[in-house]
Amino acid sequence: MRLHVNIDHVATLRNARGTTYPDPVEAARVCLEAGAHGITAHLREDRRHIRDADVEQLRAMLSATFNLEMAATDEMVAIACRVHPDTVTLVPERREERTTEGGLEVVNASPKLRAHVAALQAATIKVSLFVAPEIAQIEASRALGVEQIELHTGEYAHALGDPKTLQRELDRLAVAARYGHELGLEIAAGHGLTTRNAAALVAIPEIIELNIGHSVIADAVFAGLAGAVRSLLAAIALGRAHR
Numbered sequence: 001m002r003l004h005v006n007i008d009h010v011a012t013l014r015n016a017r018g019t020t021y022p023d024p025v026e027a028a029r030v031c032l033e034a035g036a037h038g039i040t041a042h043l044r045e046d047r048r049h050i051r052d053a054d055v056e057q058l059r060a061m062l063s064a065t066f067n068l069e070m071a072a073t074d075e076m077v078a079i080a081c082r083v084h085p086d087t088v089t090l091v092p093e094r095r096e097e098r099t100t101e102g103g104l105e106v107v108n109a110s111p112k113l114r115a116h117v118a119a120l121q122a123a124t125i126k127v128s129l130f131v132a133p134e135i136a137q138i139e140a141s142r143a144l145g146v147e148q149i150e151l152h153t154g155e156y157a158h159a160l161g162d163p164k165t166l167q168r169e170l171d172r173l174a175v176a177a178r179y180g181h182e183l184g185l186e187i188a189a190g191h192g193l194t195t196r197n198a199a200a201l202v203a204i205p206e207i208i209e210l211n212i213g214h215s216v217i218a219d220a221v222f223a224g225l226a227g228a229v230r231s232l233l234a235a236i237a238l239g240r241a242h243r
């Protein structure tokens with residue numbers, strides 16, 4: 001099982017104050033040191049978190065897998081072909097959304113999607129499509145010739161606390177994962193995953209990769225807040241001692 005940590009929200013925090021910290025590239029280093037197998041970052045059209053310079057620096061420092069999420073647009077595909085991440089995950093993107101909502105529409109995709117996939121593959125970049133756990137979307141993904149799909153786990157994540165819906169969503173993901181695997185696709189999963197809901201998901205044997213972002217950064221706040229306060233108090237005490 002590969003764990004790819006999405007470091008977007010380290011950049012969200014940095015950008016909120018226009019500072020140079022916290023640095024998402026440093027965060028990537030810490031995640032890998034802690035045992036993560038790869039790093040995921042989403043370069044959005046509006047650059048609300050990860051920026052072009054972050055992508056360049058991540059590529060320069062990462063020897064582990066670099067998975068770049070992006071919309072299927074000419075601009076993004078050109079950036080990917082130049083920067084050369086190991087994997088590109090194509091996602092749907094709307095400006096007004098808070099986070100990626102729903103999977104990519106592959107069944108009724110425009111011919112441009114095929115051209116984008118072909119351009120990325122010609123640049124020897126592995127292509128993954130972020131799709132809902134629906135048979136038709138998986139078949140269409142296979143027909144496009146991509147190597148991997150990432151199953152959208154948002155509905156599963158939202159169902160926590162409602163055991164019937166949770167089981168139904170888990171079953172849907174299991175069926176989709178098995179079907180995709182039988183078609184020869186690698187199966188990743190992501191969106192809304194946490195320490196509470198990831199365990200049941202990884203019982204699905206065909207899922208070999210998780211992409212997790214928001215909850216890791218949220219948990220990191222409380223894993224590190226006490227230490228950060230102690231460091232600040234120590235710095236203040238040192239300043240006082242040197243008065």
Ligand code: PXP
Nearest residue numbers: 100130190191192211212213214
């Ligand atoms: N996978 C994909 C394709 C995504 O777009 C996102 C959100 O950027 C994630 C995984 C991570 O979701 P979360 O931040 O909820 O863990």
